[in-house]
Amino acid sequence: MASPEVETVSSGADKAKLAAAVVLAALGFTAFFMLEAQGALVQWAALLISLVAGAAVFFVSESGRQLIGYGQDAWRETQKVVWPARREAIQMTAYVFAFVFVIALFLWLSDSLISWVLYDLILGWR
Incomplete structure (x- = not known):
């Protein structure tokens, strides 16, 4: 049986979203180490906020939507299994x-x- 061709098209906006997600995560790690004098609470808050923001930007991109779809399909398949x-x-x-x-x-x-x-x-x- 022939499998259908899957073509991944990545637009400039999608690449910008992925780059922004990576930059947000990197800024969070940088802020974590630069805010050492402010205390642990501020450090962890900056890290977590930037990681959550980066994840949100990633999940808005096409790759993020595909990952969410993959997770939903995997969950659906586990429901079909006779345990x-x-x-x-x-x-x-x-x-x-x-x-x-x-x-x-x-x-x-x-x-x-x-x-x-x-x-x-x-x-x-x-």
């Missing part, structure tokens, strides 16, 4: 824990055997 019942989930988790325990025991025994053969039998260091 296992609680009992099935607990059983599967118990199987995974048991398997991990068996593999860990095997690795420990293998390591101990190799260590015993190498250090005790071959090299005689112990």
Whole structure:
């Protein structure tokens, strides 16, 4: 099946919005370090306000709208999934824990055997 071509068109205004979002975030980080004498509350307020403003400008751009659409589609897909019942989930988790325990025991025994053969039998260091 042929997939439709997706063409991303980026206008000058969209690029300006993205640049403004990056500049706002960078100004927030700069303000955080330059406002050290003002106290922690002012520092964090300047940082958070500029990051929120940058995020708002980003979400107004086409890339931000696409990200929001992607998130909505992902949420919609999670709603469509048939999730296992609680009992099935607990059983599967118990199987995974048991398997991990068996593999860990095997690795420990293998390591101990190799260590015993190498250090005790071959090299005689112990």
